[in-house]
Amino acid sequence: MSGAGIMSRFRNRSIALILISFLILSSAMLAGCSKDSTPGNGPDQDSYGTIVSETGEELTVIDQAGREVTVTRDPESIALCYRVVIRFLINLGVGDRITGIGKSEAFLEEVQPSLKDCTDVGKGVADIEALAELKPELFIHKASDTETLEAVQKIGIPSIGINVETPEDMIVAVDLLGKVCGAEEKAQQIAEYYRNSISRSEEMTSQIDEGERKTAIVMGSSIGKVADGSMLQGRMLETAGAVNCAGELKATELWPNAGTEQIFSWDPDYIFITGSEGRVYSAEDIYNDPSWSELKAVKNKHVLTIPSEKDSWEFPGVLSALGIEYMISAMYPELISEEELEKDVGALYELAYGRAYTREELGY
Secondary structure, three states, X not given: OOHHHHHXXXXXXXXXXXXXXXXXXXXXXXXXXXXXXXXXXXOOHHHOOOEEEEOOOEEEEEOOOOOEEXXXXXXXXXXXXXXXXXXXHHHOOOHHHEEEEOXXXXXXXXXOHHHHHOEEOOOOOOOHHHHHHHOOOXXXXXXXXXXXXXXXXXXXXXXXXXXXXXXXXXXHHHHHHHHHOOOHHHHHHHHHHHHHHHHHHHHHHOOOOHHHOOEEEEEOOOOOEEOOOOOHHHHHHHHOOOEEOOOOOOOOOOOOEOOHHHXXXXXXXXXXXXXXXXXXXXXXXXXXXXXXXOOHHHHOOOEEEOOOOOOOOOOOOOOHHHXXXXXXXXXXXXXXXHHHHHHHHXXXXXXXXXXXXXXXXXXX
């Protein structure tokens, strides 16, 4: 055979080997993606929050990101940079175990003074170096940020993700944290109260005729940002018997910017605005702006800040049940009186924080 023929066969054989190797590698990569990333192949959402296995010292749970995580039973030190978690841990009676946080709040530090001495592990974004130095027994974060959860896991700190954007997810989160932190009984009490409160509100508003339902929006930290149907605040409106004007808004981010022209077009009966400390405007700013003067909500003095001044009732947490009741009392005062709301505020704060607070103390 000629040298050219040998070289041709060699080239053909090499190309064939490369193609076979590429196909094997591609198959392996696809199999890996299918196992880890393809919807439907991971744990079913109904299994989120469940215990997979347990020993005397450890629990393996499925978190709300669908990950199997082995954690130390009843951890003594907990870190987080997702401040939503702080309220849940305080409500479960384990706030004193928090050793690392990002941002806190004056009211939470009043309830749990030890928060003032916690190590800064990142505000919203985890500081991996600070966490590695602190070495907490558990890190809790939002389930949607699996990149951070896995990064913290890789430095040897068990990390679990929670999701609290719907009432259903909130109950799963309370149950999961109760199991992991050894506070199952308190978690059951809180979940039962929250579930019953939501059911009571739904039952009250179910009697409102469709044509009599108020239209409303919840506006965020800046004018024009609104809660769409996927957000907790949007669900709160619906549970309170309102039609959320922004319910069908197509958005890929939290608090999508609908803009003032869209809000003027909706002309809602009620405008609820967030009580967040990051808010850069007030109800008075809207009332004093001539461009808003023709809206029904403005004319009827129905632009309302969601209480309370000290502890927000529309922040993800069990206190959002009170936010729903506040909305009902504002839009349909015949369903919930101020006295009934005040009674429920006292009962839930007694359960969640260990003591009742007055209107003056909370500011509502």
